[in-house]
Amino acid sequence: MQSAAILWHVSLLVPDDRRALALGFVGLVRVLPVILFSLLSGVAADVFDRRRVMLVTQTMMAVLAGVLALLTWRGLTVVWPIYAISAASAAAGAFDLPARQALVPNLVPREHLANALSLNTIMFQLAAVTGPALGGIVIGQLGVAWAYAWNALSFLVVIAALLMMQVPRRPEEREDDEARAAFTVHAAMEGLRFVFRSPLIRSTMLLDFFATFFSSATALLPIYAQDILHVGANGYGWLYAAPAAGAIMTSAVLVGSVEEIEHRGMVLAASVFAYGAATVAFGLSTRFWLSFVCLALTGAADTVSTVLRNLVRQLETPDHLRGRMTGVNMVFFMGGPQLGELEAGLIANWRGPVFSVVSGGLGCLVATAWLVASTPELRTYESRRRPDVLPEENRPAAHAGQPE
DSSP: OHHHHHHHHHHHHSOGGGHHHHHHHHHHHHHHHHHHHHHHHHHHHHHSOHHHHHHHHHHHHHHHHHHHHHHHHTTOOOSHHHHHHHHHHHHHHHHHHHHHHHHHHHHSOGGGHHHHHHHHHHHHHHHHHHHHHHHHHHHHHTOHHHHHHHHHHHHHHHHHHHHHOOOOOOHHHHHGGGGOOOSSHHHHHHHHHHHHTOHHHHHHHHHHHHHHHHTOOGGGHHHIIIIISOOHHHHHHHHHHHHHHHHHHHHHHHHHHGGGOOOHHHHHHHHHHHHHHHHHHHHHOOSHHHHHHHHHHHHHHHHHHHHHHHHHHHHHSOHHHHHHHHHHHHHHHHHHHHHHHHHHHHHHHHHOHHHHHHHHHHHHHHHHHHHHHHOHHHHTOOTTSOTTSOOGGGSOGGGTTSOO
């Protein structure tokens, strides 16, 4: 809800001729903290108690959302406080995400991890559907400040869940304690080396980055809603929620079938290709229902890609490196869409929103084809490959010659 509200709020506070650029800068201020803290946050997730790290980050984000609501209620007339609070919230999120993703395999038996990731995607996308849809209604009826306020209150539920959570310790995790990192630069570089020595993990991250960098239509949705489709705040909320609507339906199917996907590498690549194609179609559409369907298709394709990418990375990474792997991935996972929002805003400011979205979708198609052609490990990755054994060249030195 807050992500949708921020874009709408910024579009209202700047002159019409600066809207595209101002919306693009939202992505820039969100990605800089991610780049700055990604390696350190990954080490923090591997060194410190992951649940406690999340308690700190969730509390910080709740306070920041509350401050944003109060400032808006008092009559905010400039955009820089929105940028500053977005950057601070992104910094907290940079430490939250590695701890959150690295915690999942500690809570779920390995044989059920694929289905757990699909269920997790359903929960996330359900919130992503209802949030922007309700956000559009709240913005239209009560104002932007209430969208920020609801976000602040929502963190209390997460904090309560974390306080009730008990994380079991498994034998393989206790054995990993000898290799567990200290909070040092060397530990951060170890995670970086692990990622870039694994062509499979590296290629999944690059696919994610290129897809979201080139196909970042979300940043321009306020312009599409206001100037191209003429649907107002309520229609904007539904457009923003459309990708998540497609994602929920796809996730429901994946829960029961993800284990049946044999050629996972090629299915992953095909889903990213479909994501780019749907983005091109959305950019060319001038009808609300067609735009909604195209955005829903991007959500469906992205869900398949997300579940398979996460499954590959979680199964191919030992527990004591999961936080650092996620920290490195965060640069790709969050940097792609946020830098993509800046790129989309700059191109839209130069040649218009339609050219920006269509050219971005085509860029996604070209990048995907290049990665698939240049990475045989991705093309040949199948579910029959033993997920519990890393290739010899990808094992960290402390575990060389030993099965994970």
